Amino acid sequence: MYRNLTQLVDVRGQVKRNGSFASRSWTQITGIARHHSATTSGDAFSFANYHVNTLGWPGIGYHFVITKDGTIQWANSIDRVSYHVGNNNTPLIGICLVGNGSFTAAQEQSYFDLVTALRSTSGINVAVSNLRGHNEYPGHASNVCPGINMDVVRTAIVKGHPVGNHGHPVLRRGDSGPDVLVLQNDLLAAGESLPQFGADGGFGAETEEAVRSFQRRMDLTVDGVAGSQTWEALDRAKVEGRLVVVTAASVNVRSRPSFAADAVAGQVVQGEAFTVVEIVSVSGSSSALYRLVSGLYITTNENYVTLR
Numbered sequence: 001m002y003r004n005l006t007q008l009v010d011v012r013g014q015v016k017r018n019g020s021f022a023s024r025s026w027t028q029i030t031g032i033a034r035h036h037s038a039t040t041s042g043d044a045f046s047f048a049n050y051h052v053n054t055l056g057w058p059g060i061g062y063h064f065v066i067t068k069d070g071t072i073q074w075a076n077s078i079d080r081v082s083y084h085v086g087n088n089n090t091p092l093i094g095i096c097l098v099g100n101g102s103f104t105a106a107q108e109q110s111y112f113d114l115v116t117a118l119r120s121t122s123g124i125n126v127a128v129s130n131l132r133g134h135n136e137y138p139g140h141a142s143n144v145c146p147g148i149n150m151d152v153v154r155t156a157i158v159k160g161h162p163v164g165n166h167g168h169p170v171l172r173r174g175d176s177g178p179d180v181l182v183l184q185n186d187l188l189a190a191g192e193s194l195p196q197f198g199a200d201g202g203f204g205a206e207t208e209e210a211v212r213s214f215q216r217r218m219d220l221t222v223d224g225v226a227g228s229q230t231w232e233a234l235d236r237a238k239v240e241g242r243l244v245v246v247t248a249a250s251v252n253v254r255s256r257p258s259f260a261a262d263a264v265a266g267q268v269v270q271g272e273a274f275t276v277v278e279i280v281s282v283s284g285s286s287s288a289l290y291r292l293v294s295g296l297y298i299t300t301n302e303n304y305v306t307l308r
């Protein structure tokens, strides 16, 4: 039940209002729309002020706002038809993540937890295919909101984990077990140190400091918590400077991170090797490419290439 989520704060009685939205029954709810705020800061209170004072709405447009630290602000009862996807609002719950196309691990965890809880709430039926981004609704294609590839979001939901953490749980001080061991080995491989305890499977102060050090070095949010952005950055760090060797007869190289035909810049053949700079994601695809020192891109698919 979404009301029981530990990150949830009920602000329905505190946010600015001027009137009320129409109501609906829960059985009318068939979809959950994801939004970003297109701002780097803000919360349900500031968005409510804008929606009421400037836009003249009865209240804040979203049902939930997820702030940078992962707090879920519950701003409208879900039986309210609030305003967040024009002409599509009646069946939709609106969730806004504060950010402008970039979200914290804590936010992705909270989005995952909230969507999972809403979908398992008795009386609400939302298929994974109806978890959509603002710009996936009719008439909204030109909107940049929600600032994330929703195929990635839906795939993560199906796989049962938050966006971007590759199936690793979000880990923090006090956790222990095999996932922590993977994290510690990845940190060591990325050049961080665990001088006293090494990779021991326990997430204590030393591991937290190594995570913070890595996050600082990678220009990530420095919170000492290994979430989606940290896991992704660890994946990238593990490949930098390594050689990718072509194992198939021939493989395309690409001029930009795209699988489009006009991005093919040429072909390389079996046995050729290239130095990797990083792994990059490809818009509209769950596959990734290696960026090479030459500036070209090559597949990461292990059926065609291998890392040395």
Ligand SMILES: [Zn+2]
Pocket: 034, 035, 036, 084, 134, 145, 146
């Ligand atoms: Zn939106």
